[in-house]
Each structure stands twice: as structure tokens, then as C-alpha cells.
Amino acid sequence: MIYFNNVSKVYPKDSPSLENVTLTVFAGEFVSIVGHSGAGKTTLVKLILAEEKPTDGSVFFESVDIHKLNSKEITKLRRKIGVVFQDFRLLPNKTAYENIAFAMEAAGKIDEEILSDVPHVLELVDLGNKSNHFPHQLSGGERQRLAIARAIINQPEIIIADEPTGNLDPVSTHEVVEILKRINELGTTVILTTHNRGVIDAIGKRVVTLEKGKVVRDDKNGKYII
Amino acid sequence: MLWTDTKRIIRSGWKNFKRSGATSLASVLVMTITISVITTLIFLQAVLTSSLSGLQKKIDVTVYFTTDASETQILSLKSNLEKLGEVASVAYTPEDQVLQDFRDRHKDDSLIIQALDEVGTNPFGAVMNIKAKDPTQYESIVGVLDNDSSLAKDGTHIIDKIDYTQNKFVIDRLNAITKGAHALGFAVTLILVLISIIITFNTIRLTIFMSREEIGVMRLVGAENKHITGPYMIAGIIYGIIASVATMVIFVPITLWLGKNFSDFLGINAFNYFTGSFFQIFSIALLSGVLIGIISSYLAIRKYLKK
Numbered sequence: 428m429i430y431f432n433n434v435s436k437v438y439p440k441d442s443p444s445l446e447n448v449t450l451t452v453f454a455g456e457f458v459s460i461v462g463h464s465g466a467g468k469t470t471l472v473k474l475i476l477a478e479e480k481p482t483d484g485s486v487f488f489e490s491v492d493i494h495k496l497n498s499k500e501i502t503k504l505r506r507k508i509g510v511v512f513q514d515f516r517l518l519p520n521k522t523a524y525e526n527i528a529f530a531m532e533a534a535g536k537i538d539e540e541i542l543s544d545v546p547h548v549l550e551l552v553d554l555g556n557k558s559n560h561f562p563h564q565l566s567g568g569e570r571q572r573l574a575i576a577r578a579i580i581n582q583p584e585i586i587i588a589d590e591p592t593g594n595l596d597p598v599s600t601h602e603v604v605e606i607l608k609r610i611n612e613l614g615t616t617v618i619l620t621t622h623n624r625g626v627i628d629a630i631g632k633r634v635v636t637l638e639k640g641k642v643v644r645d646d647k648n649g650k651y652i653i
Numbered sequence: 654m655l656w657t658d659t660k661r662i663i664r665s666g667w668k669n670f671k672r673s674g675a676t677s678l679a680s681v682l683v684m685t686i687t688i689s690v691i692t693t694l695i696f697l698q699a700v701l702t703s704s705l706s707g708l709q710k711k712i713d714v715t716v717y718f719t720t721d722a723s724e725t726q727i728l729s730l731k732s733n734l735e736k737l738g739e740v741a742s743v744a745y746t747p748e749d750q751v752l753q754d755f756r757d758r759h760k761d762d763s764l765i766i767q768a769l770d771e772v773g774t775n776p777f778g779a780v781m782n783i784k785a786k787d788p789t790q791y792e793s794i795v796g797v798l799d800n801d802s803s804l805a806k807d808g809t810h811i812i813d814k815i816d817y818t819q820n821k822f823v824i825d826r827l828n829a830i831t832k833g834a835h836a837l838g839f840a841v842t843l844i845l846v847l848i849s850i851i852i853t854f855n856t857i858r859l860t861i862f863m864s865r866e867e868i869g870v871m872r873l874v875g876a877e878n879k880h881i882t883g884p885y886m887i888a889g890i891i892y893g894i895i896a897s898v899a900t901m902v903i904f905v906p907i908t909l910w911l912g913k914n915f916s917d918f919l920g921i922n923a924f925n926y927f928t929g930s931f932f933q934i935f936s937i938a939l940l941s942g943v944l945i946g947i948i949s950s951y952l953a954i955r956k957y958l959k960k
Contacts, residue, residue: 476873499877506875516870520672532661533876577874 428454428585428616429475434484436470436640444470446640447484452618454584457611459627460620461651462637468620471637472589475618476510477501506534509578509615513590515570517562517577523549524558527577534581544580552576552606568599575606585616592623604629624651658879666887676860677888683856684896685903687849687945688938692900694842695934696908696923701838703920705831712788712824714795714817718778720748722811727779730798734783737797739790744782751777778813788828791817853945857892858953861885868957882954889950893942900938901931 429452436445445467452458460468473479474486477493486493488504496504510516517526524545531541549555552572554565562570571591578586588607592600604626611617621627627634627650634649635642670677718727727745734743746754752775759765769776785791795817817824861868864885871881904927912924927934 478873502872502875502877504875505873510873516866516873518867518870520669520867525668529665529871529876530874533871533874533880538657581875 428452428456428489429618430487431471431474432485432487434474434481434486436467436474436479437482443482443640445474445481448637448640448642450635450642450645452585452616454616455611455614457608457617457630457632458619459630459632459634459649460618460637461622461627461634463622466637467640468622468637469589470640472510472587472618472620475587476505476508506581507584509581509583509586511571511574511578511586511588511591513593515562515567515574515594517570517574519562522559522561523554523565523573526562526573527580530577530580536581548576548580566599567595568602571595571599571603572606575603575610579610579615583615585618586610588617588619590620590622592621592626597625600626601629627651658883662880662883663887666884667891669884670888670891673860673888676863677892680853680856680860680888680892681895681899684853684892684942684945685899687846687853688896688900688942689903690845690849691941692904692934692938694845695937696926698838698842699926699930700919700921701834705834707920708827709788709831710784712784712791712820712827714783714785714791714815714820716781716783716798716812717814717816718748718780719811719813720775720778722778724779726811727781731781734781734794734797737794739785739787739794741784741786743784746780746782748775748777748779751780788824788831791821791824850945850949854949854952857889857946857949861950861953861957865957868954872958878958881958882951885950885954886947889946890943891946893944893946894939897935897938897942901935904934 429450431448431450434445434448435443437443448467448471460471462468470479474481475488475493477496480494488507491504493501493504518529521529527545527548528541531544536544546555546558549558552575554569554572554576557565557569562573565573571594575586575588575591578588586607591603591607595603600623607617607619608630619626619630631648634644634646634651636644636646636649724747731743731745734740755777756766756769783794785794795815798812798815868881908923908927911919912922912927916922
């Protein structure tokens with residue numbers, strides 16, 4: 428589904444952020460990408476989202492080279508990917524309901540669909556009673572659940588969660604991990620980047636370890652080993 | 654889908670405007686200042702035009718006829734002149750009236766009246782006062798008078814004197830001043846309007862700069878450019894509408910006060926001019942506000958939309 432073909436990324440005046448990475452993520456997999464800060468996890472995510480271009484190599488989504496797409500095609504590609512960030516990246520001027528509705532509007536969904544699906548997904552992440560709250564009125568855990576709700580609303584083929592538990596307390600972390608596991612069980616591919624040992628051990632699925640921009644381990648039922 | 658998109662963009666723009674509170678207020682205030690500058694300049698142009706046209710109205714050419722010029726000839730000349738496109742008006746004063754006016758003017762000066770009585774006959778010829786539509790046209794009107802063959806009676810010219818030559822210097826000078834004032838007025842207007850637009854543009858740019866992360870998020874959830882730029886442009890339109898209405902509200906008491914106290918100084922009654930030209934002034938204010946809002950928002954957001 429996602430294929431990194433000998434990908435390198437070098438930022439100007441910097442050491443390589445990724446170096447000759449070759450990696451395949453299959454449909455329906457739950458892949459955790461682990462590594463210290465600066466190992467290249469976020470760069471990997473940015474390359475999938477076409478936020479950055481590789482210095483060398485290619486990144487494929489299914490059979491399409493992501494970085495050969497024009498901006499309209501990238502927009503369409505992003506609708507197939509749900510993203511969750513450590514800093515939530517919610518729209519601060521929109522309520523919980525509107526944050527999710529915006530993603531549906533962007534995907535060209537009709538009003539009736541929005542009216543029926545948004546309350547449903549809010550219930551799913553246990554925010555049914557907070558649909559009119561703005562992000563600043565929600566706790567960290569609630570914000571992240573809202574971000575997950577936004578990521579899954581358009582039933583994307585893949586969910587990318589970049590350090591989603593980085594700013595959360597243990598209880599919220601557990602909740603977020605459970606939601607991601609449930610999403611994966613329903614057939615959606617999940618790529619999770621983290622450096623939280625507890626999270627990796629709780630998931631017990633494939634673990635790819637990055638170190639200084641290189642893939643150093645790829646374990647099918649991995650544990651956090653660095 | 655187009656209507657649904659438009660509806661969503663307008664709704665989202667309005668919500669953005671409402672929820673951005675202080676930021677929206679700052680943009681509206683700055684734009685109100687810009688539109689006030691534009692409206693003030695409209696007033697200044699009106700005052701300038703009125704003052705210059707007042708001055709221009711004071712220019713005329715007086716034709717003094719000889720005492721033996723017949724009234725038929727003078728009236729025929731008057732009718733010929735009135736047919737000329739350049740002539741705005743022709744006022745004829747018969748010789749008796751000229752004499753009477755002279756007597757009235759000098760009624761307290763017994764020496765002059767006595768001298769006039771001693772002459773016995775009317776020493777004054779008839780007088781004709783010509784006003785041109787444009788001060789630059791006096792030269793051609795005077796040319797017509799000089800060359801009109803119907804003005805000769807038995808080979809003698811019935812025109813004694815035309816005071817154009819004496820006034821020529823003043824007329825030419827006034828023409829130069831009028832042209833200069835208009836050019837200067839236009840240049841000052843342009844510069845002030847440009848400065849105001851730049852200030853407004855920067856304020857809106859700052860507003861959008863504060864939303865740059867939000868714009869990034871919108872792009873990441875797969876929003877098309879129209880879904881991202883649209884609401885900001887709608888907010889820009891709203892700034893323009895509110896600012897132009899606010900400017901009109903501010904100008905009511907200002908023009909009322911100016912009209913009461915400075916009509917003589919300005920040459921126009923500011924309030925009457927404001928109410929009389931309200932539709933035009935408001936249209937210019939609204940159009941400027943909306944255009945500045947849309948263009949500024951579009952230019953400011955453009956750089957965050959690049960791939």
C-alpha cells in the first residue's frame with residue numbers, strides 16, 4: 428500500500444534525516460515506527476503526506492508515485508489519508524462538530540451525510556456531549572479523540588498517527604491506543620510513530636525501528652528495543 | 654454542488670469573522686480609516702472643483718461698443734455669439750443702462766456727476782459681457798469678435814474695446830493654476846489611497862499570518878484551495894462592508910458640523926453635498942472596501958497555499 432523505495436531526505440545544512448529507506452506497509456497492517464527524537468519518524472510521515480519531497484528515491488501510495496502528483500492530485504490523495512498529530516492540529520475557531528464537518532465538506536460530502544455522520548463519530552470517540560465545544564474548551568485527551576474522529580470520518584484507507592500520545596496522560600494514552608487498535612481491526616491501515624515504550628508493547632504488532640534516518644529493525648510482532 | 658460550496662464558504666467566512674473578535678475588529682478599524690481617507694479625498698476634490706469653478710465663473714470678457722453702434726447690430730452679434738458652442742452666456746447692457754449704472758455708482762461724487770451733465774450727451778456705448786464655458790476658450794471667442802465682418806458699420810468697427818487683452822494674463826494664470834491643482838489633487842489622492850491600502854493589506858496579512866497553521870491543517874485534511882481561501886475572502890468582504898457603513902455613519906455628524914460652520918470657507922455645504930451624492934459616495938466607499946478586502950485576503954493567503 429505504501430512503499431518507500433530507497434528514500435533519502437537531506438535538509439539543507441543538515442545531516443540526512445532519512446537515508447536509503449526501503450519499507451513496505453501492506454493494506455490492513457498496524458505498523459509502529461519507533462526511534463529517538465530526530466530519528467526521522469516525522470520526516471517519514473511528511474513524505475507520505477507530500478508535505479516534503481525526498482532528496483532521493485520514491486514514495487508510492489498503491490501504484491502512484493506521490494511526489495509526481497500535482498497539487499490537485501495531492502489534495503485528493505490526502506483525502507484517502509487520515510492524520511493525527513501530537514499537537515492535535517484542530518481548527519481553533521471551529522467547534523468539535525465543525526472540525527469534523529469541515530473534513531467532510533472538504534471531501535465534497537453532502538449536508539445530509541454530514542448531519543448524520545458527525546454526531547455518530549463524536550459518539551464513537553465519546554465526545555457526543557461536547558459537539559459545541561471549541562478545542563480550547565477540551566482536555567488534551569478529548570482533543571486527541573476529536574482529531575482521531577476527524578481523521579476517520581471520511582473512512583480513509585490509511586490512518587497516520589504521528590506521536591499521538593506525546594502530550595497525553597496515561598489514561599488518555601490508553602484510550603487513544605485502544606481507538607487506533609479498533610480502527611485497525613475494522614480494516615484500516617494504521618501507521619503510528621512514537622517513542623513510548625508502553626504504547627508499543629501494548630499494541631504488540633509490527634515495529635519498524637529508525638536510528639539516525641536508517642531502518643535498523645523491522646519486527647513482525649515487535650517490542651520496543653533501542 | 655457549486656451552490657452548496659458557496660453557501661458553506663459564506664457561512665464559514667461569517668463565522669470566522671465573528672469568532673476572530675479582536676482581530677476582526679482591528680481589520681475593520683484599519684479599513685474604516687482607509688475608506689475615511691478615500692471619502693475625505695472625494696470631499697476635497699469636490700471643494701477644489703467648486704473653488705476653481707467659482708474662480709472661473711468670475712472671469713469674463715467685456716466688449717465695449719462705440720457710441721454710434723446700433724442696437725440691431727449689437728443684438729445680431731449677441732445672437733451670433735449665443736450660437737457659439739464655447740459661449741456660456743452673453744449679457745447685454747444698453748448704453749442708457751450703462752449711463753444709469755455709472756450715475757448710480759458715482760451718485761456721491763458730485764464732481765463727476767457735474768462733469769457728466771456738462772457733456773450733455775451719453776458718452777458711453779453699450780456693453781456686452783461674455784462668459785465662456787471654459788476659460789481656455791476666451792481666445793477663440795475674442796478671435797471671432799475681431800474677425801466678424803458684420804461688426805463693421807460703413808467701414809468703421811462698432812467695437813470700441815475688448816478687455817480680454819488686459820485680463821489675458823490673469824486668465825492664463827488661472828488656467829495654469831486650475832490644471833496644476835487638479836493634477837496635484839489627483840497625485841495626492843493617489844498617494845494617500847495607496848498608503849491606506851498598503852496599511853490595510855498589512856493588517857489583513859497579519860490576520861492571515863496568525864491563521865497560517867490553520868491553513869496548513871486545512872490542506873492536510875484535503876481541502877481544496879477554494880475551501881481555504883473562500884472564507885478568508887468572505888471575511889475580507891465583510892470587513893469592507895462594515896467599514897464602509899461605519900465610514901458613512903462617521904461622516905454624518907462631521908459633514909453636518911462642517912456644513913454649519915465652514916460652508917463659506919469650503920465653498921460648498923459639506924452636508925448637502927454628502928446627502929446629495931450619498932449614493933455615489935457610498936458606492937465608491939463600498940466598492941473600495943470590498944475590493945481591498947478581497948484582494949488583500951487573496952494576496953495574503955496565496956503564499957500559504959503553495960505546495
